[in-house]
Amino acid sequence: MATIKIKLVKSPIGKPETHRKTIKALGLRKIGQVVEMNDTPQIRGMIHQVDYMVEVID
Template identity: 65%
Template sequence: MAMIKIKLVKSKIGRIENQKRTVEALGLRKIGQIVEKQDTPQIRGMIEKVKHMVEVVE
């Protein structure tokens, strides 16, 4: 399975609770942090929910 790198580029402060939980479920805690996850439809859906706060690296 392919891997995908996700970077948090915007703060969680002031966001709705659902978006905060999605970012934390992706394993992102600090701005600028990059995590590597398997490229599955579930992860892609989570990225789509918070696409204004994260970016896919590479």
């Protein structure tokens, strides 16, 4: 299965609770942290919800 790398580029402080929980569910805690996840529709949906705080790295 293909994987994608997700990087947290903006702080979730002051953002809606659902977005903060999505960032936590993606495994991101610190700005600049990169996690590698399986490329599934569920993960893509989570990224779409918080796309202003994360960056997808190729």
